[in-house]
Amino acid sequence: MRLRSTRHWLLVTSALILAVGLQSCAVNPATGQPNLVLMSESRELEIGQEEHEKVLASMRVLEDQRVNEYVSEVGQRVAQGSHRNDLEYTFTVIDSPEINAFALPGGYVYINRGLLLYLKSEDELAAVLAHEVGHITARHAIQQQARGRLGNAAATVGGVVAAVATGSGYIGSELAQIGSIWAAAGVSGFGRDNELEADSLGAEYLYNAGYNPRAMIDVLSVLKNQEDFNVRVAQRQPTYHGLFTTHPRNDVRLQQAVAQAGNLPDDEARESDHAVFRSHMDGLLFGENTSVASDRNRYYQDLMSYTMVFPDNWSVSDTTTTVLARSPGGGASIGVEAQRLRENKEPRLYIRENLGITDLQRSEPLSQYRLLGHTGVHTNADGHQERIAVFYLGPRVFVIRAEIEESEMSEDLESLLFSSIRTFRPIQTNERSASNGLRVRYVQVTQGFDWGALAAASPVTQYPEQTLRLLNGYYPIGTPESGEWIKILQ
Structure with missing residues (x-):
């Protein structure tokens, strides 16, 4: 009786393995x-x-x-x-x-x-x-x-x-x-x-x-x-x-x-x-659509060329080099500080050697928006739990401190803070004109066209010539022929 049951189990198991195998190796x-x-x-x-x-x-x-x-x-x-x-x-x-x-x-x-x-x-x-x-x-x-x-x-x-x-x-x-x-x-x-x-x-x-x-x-x-x-x-x-x-x-x-x-x-x-x-x-909006209401608490730091999203309903205050977002009840905060990158080292070592944090837990590298970084959790000088993260962007190091003023960091709050950190990125070129409400328009090129002259008359404030070249497929060099249609921003 046991032998028959064993054989039956083997047959059933083999059939299941075969069925899974056929599905696993689908064409x-x-x-x-x-x-x-x-x-x-x-x-x-x-x-x-x-x-x-x-x-x-x-x-x-x-x-x-x-x-x-x-x-x-x-x-x-x-x-x-x-x-x-x-x-x-x-x-x-x-x-x-x-x-x-x-x-x-x-x-x-x-x-x-x-x-x-x-x-x-x-x-x-x-x-x-x-x-x-x-x-x-x-x-x-x-x-x-x-x-x-x-x-x-x-x-x-x-x-x-x-x-x-x-x-x-x-x-x-x-x-x-x-x-x-x-x-x-x-x-x-x-x-x-x-x-x-x-x-x-x-x-x-x-x-x-x-x-x-x-x-x-x-x-x-x-x-x-x-x-x-x-x-x-x-x-x-x-x-x-x-x-x-x-x-x-x-x-x-x-x-x-x-x-x-x-x-x-x-x-x-x-x-x-x-x-x-x-x-x-023709007429498509260039940049962020600021005319549509949004509950996204996105922060832009134009001087330092970065942006990130803080949790909804958090208050935000900033200086030229720092920003601090606080929860409505004041029990949590996220701060960002810019420091000069003076030597080439791993972000993990920057946290240990430059910030003096030697008790980092849940340590892991970060790679987002082509930025190198590192993060982990530790207990700060005030005895609070804090998720620390650093990112290298251009010649600067951006240090993000997400602090919890409670005895323990709950899983939901930890996830909220980490999600905010994961939104840190450089400001894109076409976001720099977000407040201007610029739109794409088509015009025909005339004899003697010059990118520099067009850029000088453009409302784009950051990299106007490069932006116009990119829009029209003439980056980094090249000039359209007379009569060709190109895109401008108005």
């Missing part, structure tokens, strides 16, 4: 290769719907219905040429100045208003959306979940790479508090191989939709220029964190991936009307 619908996944497609669709609702609840959608419909029209055209054209795709424009795009499982694609501003054609718009569709068709997020890496992506949502997986632009700080590890993973990127695969699939989908597959390289070049500018302005050394270490036009693997999509014959290429693209982009 990738986009590549035809076996992939490790632990989720059915029906569950994938459920997760997509659930996470989409979280995105809509925490991020503003652009109110311009005409732009939303145009982006959706282009996206649907691309999606129909994909390997999973049976999915019901949803394309959403997020009203954020940050240069970003990401996707959720099951057919949900998002692109920020800030990224739209830097695109030059419908083909480039299609390329961004096609890349994100490639992540969905190849089930990259599902693969990450199966490998147990999804939580890691969420933990680094402060910044490794931008979605479009180019290593360009900064990760949307809204996602630091979105509460969706799936959205966080999409923004953080899926590693060089998966990002290259998304570009290869995206180029194929562009071809199928009648767009020029080379637009994939064009849009990556636009974003790479944005990255180079941010690194130069912030005085930080570039590090490997994205799809390529070289410029996209010199990246051999990327060139090969795009070339495999093929070259469209002239009679099959879609003739995108640039006037249509311009008509939809």
Whole structure:
């Protein structure tokens, strides 16, 4: 009787292992290769719907219905040429100045208003959306979940790479508090191989939709220029964190991936009307949308070029080099202080040697928005528990002290303080004009055009010439020809 039971248990167990193995090694619908996944497609669709609702609840959608419909029209055209054209795709424009795009499982694609501003054609718009569709068709997020890496992506949502997986632009700080590890993973990127695969699939989908597959390289070049500018302005050394270490036009693997999509014959290429693209982009807001009420307690320190979000309803006071936010009841505070970085050392050693904190607990490195840092918890001189964090930004060290004036730091309060610290980042170029309400306008270039003269008349106060060059795809050099349409800011 025991032998029969043992045999029966072995048969059942073997069947379960086989069933799990078949699901774990499901064939990738986009590549035809076996992939490790632990989720059915029906569950994938459920997760997509659930996470989409979280995105809509925490991020503003652009109110311009005409732009939303145009982006959706282009996206649907691309999606129909994909390997999973049976999915019901949803394309959403997020009203954020940050240069970003990401996707959720099951057919949900998002692109920020800030990224739209830097695109030059419908083909480039299609390329961004096609890349994100490639992540969905190849089930990259599902693969990450199966490998147990999804939580890691969420933990680094402060910044490794931008979605479009180019290593360009900064990760949307809204996602630091979105509460969706799936959205966080999409923004953080899926590693060089998966990002290259998304570009290869995206180029194929562009071809199928009648767009020029080379637009994939064009849009990556636009974003790479944005990255180079941010690194130069912030005085930080570039590090490997994205799809390529070289410029996209010199990246051999990327060139090969795009070339495999093929070259469209002239009679099959879609003739995108640039006037249509311009008509939809003309008038888009440049910078933060300050006309929409928000309960986000975001603080900007223009002199030190950083920003962060403090907990809602906390009071904020500042000086030229410090800021202090206090909870309504006064039982907790977050302070930021800038110090001069005088020697090159690890942030962890800076805490120990320069700040004199030797009892650091829960010590861990921080890497967010391309800033190096370190954090941990200790008991300060007043006997209070304090989370300390330092970040290197340009020639300065920023020291953040989150103090609890209670005997113990509760888990919820600790999470609130850490979430605020995770929002610390440099101010982006297009945020510097937030209060001006600047909008993109198109004009035609005349004979004798000069970037310097245009910049001198521009209302942009910080890096006007570089900003205008980036907007028009002429960074760091180049001049448009007479009669060409360019974007200005008014």
